[in-house]
Amino acid sequence: MAVTLTEAGGRRRASRRGVVPLAVGLLMILVWVVTALGADWIAPYPPADIDFLAISQPPSPAHWFGTDQLGRDILSRVIHGGTYVLTIAPAATLLGLGLGAAIGLATAWFGSWFDEAVMRVLDAVMAFPIVILAMLALTFLGAGTGNVVLVIGLVFAPLIARTVRAAALVEARKEYVMAAQLRGEGSLHIMAMELLPNVRGPLIVEGTVRLGYAVFTSATLGFLGLGVQPPTPDWGLMVSENQALLTTAPWTVLFPALAIAWVVVAIGLAADGLKEYLEP
Numbered sequence: 001m002a003v004t005l006t007e008a009g010g011r012r013r014a015s016r017r018g019v020v021p022l023a024v025g026l027l028m029i030l031v032w033v034v035t036a037l038g039a040d041w042i043a044p045y046p047p048a049d050i051d052f053l054a055i056s057q058p059p060s061p062a063h064w065f066g067t068d069q070l071g072r073d074i075l076s077r078v079i080h081g082g083t084y085v086l087t088i089a090p091a092a093t094l095l096g097l098g099l100g101a102a103i104g105l106a107t108a109w110f111g112s113w114f115d116e117a118v119m120r121v122l123d124a125v126m127a128f129p130i131v132i133l134a135m136l137a138l139t140f141l142g143a144g145t146g147n148v149v150l151v152i153g154l155v156f157a158p159l160i161a162r163t164v165r166a167a168a169l170v171e172a173r174k175e176y177v178m179a180a181q182l183r184g185e186g187s188l189h190i191m192a193m194e195l196l197p198n199v200r201g202p203l204i205v206e207g208t209v210r211l212g213y214a215v216f217t218s219a220t221l222g223f224l225g226l227g228v229q230p231p232t233p234d235w236g237l238m239v240s241e242n243q244a245l246l247t248t249a250p251w252t253v254l255f256p257a258l259a260i261a262w263v264v265v266a267i268g269l270a271a272d273g274l275k276e277y278l279e280p
Contacts, residue, residue, distance in 0.1 A: 048072065054067045078256055103122075106118075119165075122162065167198075211271075221236065224236075
């Protein structure tokens with residue numbers, strides 16, 4: 001009993017430790033969610049407005065983050081850029097979670113040659129860096145917001161599938177699954193109603209981690225010109241457009257890069273806290 005109470009106390013302390021980074025991360029994310037939702041009212045200028053009389057101006061009371069090589073207000077473009085990042089990354093993550101969960105549950109449940117064949121295919125896919133896979137796919141499909149969401153979701157699915165499969169393999173051996181089989185429940189029902197609810201902890205944590213990677217990947221694709229296209233404000237695209245000005249007008253690169261770092265760090269904190277809270 002003493003050991004049990006000690007373990008329970010340790011879990012409660014771990015859960016409490018997880019609350020702080022989770023709360024900080026969610027608060028940091030909330031700042032950008034509110035900013036993105038109110039971009040049209042918060043941004044001081046339209047993001048695509050060109051002013052040839054204000055080219056590459058440093059931060060000032062008129063332009064808090066300065067202007068770029070076309071005289072566009074950096075603050076306004078960073079604010080509006082958050083709208084696209086916070087649309088693309090969650091959509092791609094949800095797509096990856098759906099596909100990955102379905103694949104992971106199916107391979108864990110059916111096992112045998114099906115599991116072996118699917119896992120070998122996924123291993124081959126995961127042998128390539130995510131960004132390289134996304135670049136190849138977007139080169140074939142073409143740039144655009146919809147294609148970016150599709151490609152990021154697809155390249156994340158194998159990673160999520162492995163996590164779900166590992167958790168589902170443990171759950172599939174438990175008595176409640178055997179009881180469902182004895183009741184005559186079908187495979188689809190068991191996967192959806194028995195296994196899925198019991199692997200939601202690892203799935204939620206994995207989804208939060210992938211969300212951070214989705215932000216970084218979408219920004220990378222934007223930097224490479226394969227994501228959102230000009231003149232749409234996108235953080236990665238802004239860094240790419242202004243990289244030649246890094247030494248003469250560093251603010252044009254600094255602020256969108258800081259925005260990317262802010263969101264990635266915030267999601268990382270939330271993911272770490274969530275893991276501590278759900279799996280102390």
